[in-house]
Amino acid sequence: MIAWVITTAAAGLLALVVFQIIAYPYFWDDLIYYLKLRKVGRVMRFRMKNGVITFLDCFVRQAKKTPEKPFIIFEGQVLTYRCVDRRSNKVAQVFGTARGVKKGDIVALLMSNEPDFICVWFGLCKLGCEVAFLNFNLKSKSLLHCIQTCGAKTLVVGSDLVSAIDEVRGILQDNGLDLWVVDSSTPHKEVNTLLDKLETASDEPPAEGSPQTDIMSNFLFIFTSGTTGLPKAARISHLKAVMCLCFLRLCGATAQDKIYLALPLYHMSASLLGIGGCIELGATCVLKKKFSPSQFWKDCQKHNVTVFQYVGELCRYLINQPKVAEETAHRVRIAAGSGLRSDVWREFSRRFGNIQIRESYGLTEASIGFLNYTAEIGPIGRAGYFNKRSLPFEFLKYNPVTYDPIRTDAGCCVKANKGETGVLVAPVSAMNPFLGYAGNKMLSEKKLLRDVFKKGDVYFNTGDLMLQDHRDFVYFRDRIGDTFRWKGENVATTEVSDILGSVDFLQEVNVYGVSIPGYEGRAGMAAVVLKSDQTLDGENLYRHLVENLPAYSWPWFLRIQSSLDVTETFKQQKGKLVQEGFCPLVVQDPLYFLDVSEKTYVPLTQTLYDNIVSGKIRL
Known part of the structure; x- marks a missing residue:
């Protein structure tokens, strides 16, 4: 009898396991990741109870815990956690005493990747300042x-x-x-110098100590592109920053890892996820001033790098490089980032060895995010039961023309079905706050959806189109609005249109992004109307672009039209233009291509088009 009971139980258990494998093959992956998130939450709450509340608190705690551990390796320099802590104290002493900078003051930071970016940032934080990271490509x-x-x-x-x-x-x-410059001297009398003052400053913390901080208050300003045409100053709460600390840990990184960071620090992915991730782990960051595809694997081998952060474009550059011995003679085991296209993903994995890809999705303005913790190629993450318990979200059906969510007769939004593309939204809550954009209440309000499923609820509209398949994997499909991504940056079409519109021979401009085989994101293109009796001056236009826009914002293609298509409310129509692209066989209007070597726009012939889409000509 006992034997029969054991046999029956074993058979039932086996049947249950087989059913789980067939019906829910990722159950254990989802559960394990969910438990990791719960553990991270418990650790964060425990730290807060013990007074370690903010991003800065976590750094100071790590500096006391592992003072001699290398924190930043940069161009031959090695700065320990103690070194960065003490140098940031010096920064706080200089600004606090020389100019009376204090809690609540807003300080803008325009710096390239270097250790002093972090030291100045942390020093200002020790005074209670709100720091604004500026994109150094901006004109x-x-x-x-x-x-x-x-x-x-x-x-x-x-x-x-x-x-x-x-x-x-x-x-x-x-x-x-x-105005301050991170140097010992300057020819401008009205500009203050920092480095000479640091030499004599005390390395003790500010006398008043770190100010008490509300975890829901603003920590940073990080700028994002938007439909206004100019960057928007997104407010980053202290809570959001602290939540970013766990990213590398969730990707599988440990304190023993050396993490290679070549992304610009003014991006949230580099500063909060990368630097913050190192702080959380007590790991070492190998900081690069600028990404170099030809030096990447050599750097990884030289510094024994085990983890690196990427954007999709970075990985594409690597697979397009000639093969070198170092690309397989390295110790890299994890690559963490976002925007990796499936074909690049496959080639990267095939060519560079056994590296775990941890593709993710996140937003500057809100805490909603995904992480692909499986071996599946292509998705940005999963949307199963456990994932929604950790941070709720929904995919909404939308109008394909206006991109507004579709509502029922009762006024409620409609959830997208599995296998159907929808707009990603997330409820605004204590764990997912939206502090809005500085100086623009209208734009802040436009990011919110109200009365989504019931009267009074409020959701953050990401503006991103996603698809959840029948296995609960989530795929990024597109970005709504007047932005597109190129070279790992967001391009605001209205900003580019405004710049082009100031050229004296152009009457109207409509900027949009077009897909090119083999490239991440979309390349810039502009449909333009010339002023009466004017001709296209490609050389003049090229000079104007160089003087006023970063290279990633330049329109690579021009389409000369007699008039621009607009809606009944006079909004420019882009859908048809995007669909037609830049193929001379499809577009009947004159087309031009930006020839950087000639510093002008040249007629886009069929041969030139073929060379671009085949990869013979690289953008």
Whole structure:
């Protein structure tokens, strides 16, 4: 009898296991990841009970715990956690005493990747400042807009970027902005120098200590592109920053890892996820000033790198490089990032060895995010039962013309079905706050959906189109609105249109992104209308682009039209233009291509088109 009971139980258990494998093959992956998230949450709450509340608190705690552990390796320099802590104290002493910078002050930071970016950032945090990270690719108009929008009264500029503010320095000074350069000297009398003052500053923490902080208050400003045409200053709460600390741990990184970081620190992925991830683990960051595809594997081998962060474009550059011995003679085991196309993913895995890809999705403005913790190629994450318990989200049906969510007669939104593309939204809550954009309440309100499923509820609209398949994998499909991604950056079409529109021979401009085989994101293209009796001056237009826009924003293709298509409310129509692309056989209008070597736009012939789509000509 006992034997029969045991046999029956074993058979039932086996049947249950077989059913689980067939019906829910990723059950254990989902459960294990969910338990990891729960553990991270418990650790975070325990730390907060013991006074370790903010991103800065976590760094100071790690500096006390592992003071001699290398934190930053950069161009031959090795800075331990103690070194960075003490140097950031010096920064706090200089700004606190020399200019009376204090809690609540907003300080803009325009610096390239270097250790002092982190030291200045943390030093200002120790005074309770809110730091605004500026994209060093921005030109005069956009740069001035960013500084004014976030309300900064102080600007700190890296020594290699001083020329970037030459055109706006007078305006900034007239507005009372306090200018600092991370150098020992400067030819500009009105600009303060930092490095010489650090030499004599105390390395003790500020006398008043780190200010008490509300975890829901603003920590940083990080700028994102938007439909206004100019970057938006997204407010990053202390809670959001602390939640970012666990990213590398969830990807499988440990304290023993050396993490290679070549992404710009003004991006959230590099600063909060990368630097923050190292702090959380007590790991070492190998910081690179600028990504170099030819040096990447050599650096990995030289520094015994075991983890690196990527954007999809970075990986594409690597697979397009000639083969070198170092690309398989390395110790890299994890690559963590976002935007990796499936074909690049497969080739990367085939060519560079046994590296776990941890593709993810996240937003600057909100805490909703995904992580693909499986071996499946292509998805950004999963949307099963456990995932929604950790951070709720939904995919909504939308109007394919307006991209607005479809609502029922009762006014409620409709959930997208599995296998159907929908707009990703997430409820605004204590764990998913939205602090809005600085200086623009209208844009902040536009990101919110109200009365989504019931009266009074509020959801954050990501503006991203996603698909959840029947296995609960989530795939990124597209980005709604007047932005597209190119070279790992968001391009605001209205900003580019405004810049092009100031050229004297152009009457109207409509900027959009077009897909090119073998490239991540979309390349810039512009449909333009020439002024009466004017012709296209490609050389003049090229010079205008160089002077006013970062290279990733340049339109590679022009389409000359007699008029632009608009809606009944006079909004420019892009859908048909995007669909037709830049093929001369499809587009009857004159087409031009930006020939950088000739520094002008040249007619786009069929032969030239074939060379671009085949990869013979690289953009």
